[in-house]
Amino acid sequence: MEQRDARTTAAGKPGRNLSIAPTTLLRGEPSFPSSKYYTLRYLLAATLAEGESQILFPALSEDSEALFRGCRALGAQLDWLGEPGERLQVRGVGRPRAAGAVLINVGNAGAVLRLLLGVSAWLPQVTFVTDQPQSLGRRPNRELLQALESLGVRVEAQGPEGYLPITLYGGQPHGGRVVVSGARSSQYVSALLFLAPLLAEPLTIEVVDSLTSQVMVELTLKVLRQAGIVIEHDAALRRFRVPAPQAYRAGAYVVPGDYPSAAALLAACAAMADPASELRLGRLPAGEEDGEALVAALLAMGCDLQREGETLCVRGGRPLHGLELDGSRIIDCIPVLVALACFAEGRSVFYNVENLHYKESDRINDLCAELQRAGCRVTPLPDAIVVEGQPEGVEGGVWVDGHSDHRLLQALTIVGMRSRRGLSLRGVEHIAKSFPHFFSELQRLGAVVSPALSW
Structure with a gap:
């Protein structure tokens, strides 16, 4: 494999920032991306x-x-x-x-x-x-x-x-x-x-x-x-x-809903303090490996989660508890599960996740650094993330950076909604990688999201 020197720099386009206010109630039937x-x-x-x-x-x-x-x-x-x-x-x-x-x-x-x-x-x-x-x-x-x-x-x-x-x-x-x-x-x-x-x-x-x-x-x-x-x-x-x-055969294919995108919404609702919080997400068929692993993880944390055919219904306001989870089967869901674990009773350990280092950001070290800034008790390890939950919530009131990573943006948004003073989130334009209408959908469901004009 021949090598060449890389001297490309970032384009330097200005990013967008949002303020995520404390939120206690989410309700509705959200629209979210296909897989x-x-x-x-x-x-x-x-x-x-x-x-x-x-x-x-x-x-x-x-x-x-x-x-x-x-x-x-x-x-x-x-x-x-x-x-x-x-x-x-x-x-x-x-x-x-x-x-x-x-x-x-x-x-x-x-x-x-x-x-x-x-x-x-x-x-x-x-x-x-x-x-x-x-x-x-x-x-x-x-x-x-x-x-x-x-x-x-x-x-x-x-x-x-x-x-x-x-x-x-x-x-x-x-x-x-x-x-x-x-x-x-x-x-x-x-x-x-x-x-x-x-x-x-x-x-x-x-x-x-x-x-x-x-x-x-x-x-x-x-x-x-x-x-x-x-x-x-x-x-x-x-x-x-x-x-x-x-020879590949031409055919007709139907794309189901995207479980990692759904995970961000499910975790957000489960983190809400108001027991009236409820989201219903359709087009999530049973039997998908990542979907079954996600559902099992949420249930293991104590989430009030029920399946009705291809619809998942989650309710907030329930006590959560920590878990130990092999994250390799739902690697793209780990950031939002880590965010949810920040508000569960006891310790959570997400292990076998070394390849999170090689995503859009370093989803172990970068995520933990931003969560710590928000007041969460998280510890990065070479192939794991350890969380000491705080059911009472975290302080917030600071700026955090999404590191050009849509999954980190989703995780930090969950923490911002559950924090006492909210969070200001930098670089939100990168949410468009997988879920362009994520923030507007949260607003429709009850979150308070507004522009943040300064860094």
Whole structure:
């Protein structure tokens, strides 16, 4: 993997700030995004199929826009049937193709980057860039890039960890055997699984070290099966054999609601002091691995949470207690669960979460630093977060920084609503990565959110 010096600086655009006032009551039926995990995988499968596919209720966010740009760059045609967010028609291309060099701006979307890196190995030259050098620009891709090199792709990247911008010189990747570490990201494995069916030869993928966020690989396998792809694998998801060549099948896909986005609303309501607080969230089907793990975690904390078909109903004003939780299966929900645990009785430990260090921010150290500033008793560890709950609430009354991370913004908002003096939140524009209307939706449900004009 060739290296180049990276000297890109942040664009320096002014951020937006909001004041989160103390809140005791939330009520309503909130609107929240569709699953970005499913949207990404369904759209990629549709792009790699020849013919027309339709995707109902795809997620709309900055990550989605990055995905749409990427799929168009691979040769797909995307058209909305009706209003944006309702039905997306995709005319796929089969194997990605381009006449010349391709440039793709992936914004701040790490999963979009990694999955596109895999299938873009068929392009003769493709360069991935970001307009968020201080966030996605600092996330490592080394293990995936090394795996692609072993399949015959030449790679140029920034530094030994494989930072953006990244250029692939591909066109003729081959099969065989590839070894990849899953310790830092399961997205590396998913990227290879999407690429493998298009190869001329079978591919064996061996996962070494641990496999973090295994549930995301399970989701990838589910979508690939729906697209007609056959993959053999062991029970532990450490060894895969993908027969080749195979053809992706065009189809119709329905995207469910997004459990991590729902987690922020569920945790916010559970943190409320008024027992009249109640939220009902639909389009959350049972049986989803991350959804079941989230529900189990909330129930273990004592939340008043009930399921009615695809609807989850949560009520606030109930006493909460700490828990010990293996966070690897719901890694994107951990920040808001940590925020909720700040108001539970006793100690909570969220462990097996080392890869939180490698997200849009360092979601262990950055989150704990901001929570401590607000008055929470949290301790960051290399692979865990320890919380000493304060059911009486925290003081607040300070500025906190979202570190350009939508998940931190959600967690800090929950703490601000439960604090005695509220919080002033810096950089709220980054909520658009996954949940653009998060703050306006909280206002509609009863929160008091207003502009904060000074830092």
